[in-house]
Amino acid sequence: MNTITQTSELQKLIDGLNIDLSHEYAAMIQYIYNASAVSGLSRQVLKPYFEAEARDEMAHAQYLCEKIVNLGGTPQVHPASVKQLKQVRDMIQHSLNEEIATIERYKARMKEADEVGDIALKVKLEDMIADETKHKEELEHLLRETPF
Ligand SMILES: [Fe+2]
Ligand SMILES: [Fe+2]
Known part of the structure; x- marks a missing residue:
C-alpha cells in the first residue's frame, strides 16, 4: 500500500469516526x-434506565x-439529530x-480500522458493538413487555 492510499484510508476512517461521534453525542442527549x-x-423504572444509557453513550x-x-483529526462538536418525543413507546422505538x-x-468502521492496521481501535469498536447490542436487546425487551 502506498503512502497516498494510506493517507486517504486514514482520512476516511477519521471522517467515519466523526460521524459515529455525532451519533454518540445525539444518543447521550436523547437518553438524557x-x-x-x-x-x-x-417513569420510576425508565428514568434511571435512560440515565444509565446516557452514561454509556x-x-x-x-x-x-x-x-x-x-x-491526527479534529473531533466533531455537533450532535446528529435528536427527537423531543412525548410517548414512552416512541422514545423506545426511536432509540x-x-x-x-x-x-x-x-x-x-471495524473493517476500516483493520485496513489501516489499527487493531486496538478494531477491538474497542467490537466492545462498543457489544454495549450497543446490549442496549438494543434491552429496548426490544421493553417494547415486547410494556403495555403502552
Ligand atoms: Fe454508544
Ligand atoms: Fe447505545
Missing part, C-alpha cells in the same frame, strides 16, 4: 432527554473524541432504531 420526559407508571463519545485526536444503525456503522 428521555430520562427527564418519560412519564406515567413506567458519553463514555463512547469520550473514547471516539480522544481517538480522533490521536489519529432502538438508532442502536441498530449504530451497530451497523461500527461494523463498517
Whole structure:
C-alpha cells in the first residue's frame, strides 16, 4: 500500500469516526432527554434506565473524541439529530432504531480500522458493538413487555 492510499484510508476512517461521534453525542442527549420526559407508571423504572444509557453513550463519545485526536483529526462538536418525543413507546422505538444503525456503522468502521492496521481501535469498536447490542436487546425487551 502506498503512502497516498494510506493517507486517504486514514482520512476516511477519521471522517467515519466523526460521524459515529455525532451519533454518540445525539444518543447521550436523547437518553438524557428521555430520562427527564418519560412519564406515567413506567417513569420510576425508565428514568434511571435512560440515565444509565446516557452514561454509556458519553463514555463512547469520550473514547471516539480522544481517538480522533490521536489519529491526527479534529473531533466533531455537533450532535446528529435528536427527537423531543412525548410517548414512552416512541422514545423506545426511536432509540432502538438508532442502536441498530449504530451497530451497523461500527461494523463498517471495524473493517476500516483493520485496513489501516489499527487493531486496538478494531477491538474497542467490537466492545462498543457489544454495549450497543446490549442496549438494543434491552429496548426490544421493553417494547415486547410494556403495555403502552
Ligand atoms: Fe454508544
Ligand atoms: Fe447505545
